Amino acid sequence: MSNCLHRLETIYDDRFAREYGPWRPVVAQVADRFLACGVLEHDFARIRCDACTHEYLLAFSCKRRYVCPSCRAKRLAIWTQWLDTTLLAPVPHRQVVLTIPTRLRAYCLYRRRLLGEIARVAARTVTAAIRTLTCEPDLAVGIVACLQTHGSRANWHPHLHLLVTDGGFRPDGTFVSWPVHDTARLTEAFRRAVLRLFVPPPLRRPPSSPRHDSRRPRPAAGGLPCSSRFSRSTRSRARPAMAPCGSSRSSPRPR
Template sequence: MAAPSPCSTTPRRDSYQRRRPDETLLYQLIDEHWPTFLERAEQSAGLPDFIVEEFEAYLRCGMLEHGLAQFACRQCGESLAVAFSCKKRGFCPSCTGRRMADVAAHLVDEVFPEVPVRQWVCSLPWRLRYAMGYDRKLCADVLDAFIVSLRRSLRRRAKAQLGLRSVDDPLFGAVTFIQRGDSSLRLNVHFHCLVIDGVYVRDERGALRFHELGAPTHEELTDVARWTHERLGLVLERHGRSLDELAGDAATDLLGQEQPVLASCYGASTADRQLLGDAPGQ
């Protein structure tokens, strides 16, 4: 009897195991209900192509029958099959998790200096979340309103703590991640901002030096919220909207006119209502 190959008896250093998405609850739920949901949507105006592609790509992701790469050891001939991945950015736990880990490593290794970093989270009214869910320009302008308010706070704090002559002297840095959902899978567009917890100021020789500012006070947090709210009014005015309009049922809904099925899903999700099933609208 031939001796076992050392390749097959030695444990893998990376502990790799082929994932089996069809054994997860998420995959089973989508696999069971997606065809029915899509059929109902097609009876109305249908769904945008990018949503159909996202779901169907997820159902193929990690499944050997939809494509694979075969690897073999030249020494012993032992082989390994690795299923193709969807590489989507929507909700695939494997692909989004891998991308998240890669981005985190890049930020630590290549982007952030070795200084303290604080996370700031900006949460928004639910009707504004709905509008930002499909209006990219509005979402970008709302984020800008928050970042400008945050920068204003950091510069004012730096001027007071460091005795600077101008609020324009200190420089700060931030990286923002726009998160579209919450822990309950509802549409909840909000911002996670990783901000260096201080400012850079040029010394008498022109070199940048970091000065830590520490945690903001309750009053300083209130200022950021108030300034953001004030700027949001200007942003919405430029977009032909208003906070009062978004809070009402008569809000101008371009998505509802162009994609009624998607608009219904967005509206039910942001309002935490059931769209289908035994108690729709509740």
């Protein structure tokens, strides 16, 4: 199998890069580690019981994700136990799944850092949604974001599974529940926030302020003049397409 992999590496750019993105050296590293997982000739520990002098050899595992079913199952069990006992607050949680528009997925193949950005956008969007729907602008929302890059057919399908507190915590520690799960507005807000990542900064420069710093995405009113599709995406990233309760200012509403 190792030979096959290294042969694949030599022909990959010509035959597969166009469809599956550039070759990533980590693939070969992970595969090599997986092939050595649990094999005694690739390092082991000798374990001996002082009391009865029984001893045995324990081969090292690869500790890789996904590729190695054995190590993955172990990691998953340890991690979920840690989540349950250490991280998660004793309040109800929801799972929120957010996907990326099909046309944008290919960009993430070539700019993998976008995946992290999208995860952060997702967390900000869900936080804003909960704060808006509860009318509590200071709520702290707990989110664990898991990025999955493949679909059920092992195809390229980056999407996010978010484990979210079913509400949030006020500064004094009291918990406020998330009353309504407004899927349509959350979807629209996430869509707009993701699209902002893909719009080149110069196009977002408001025509009235040419010296506006275009290096960072800005939520300033008048942004995105390039297209009517984006013209209503002028809210701060923390509150895309959602208005605070009781606000008298008009806000962009999803269609």
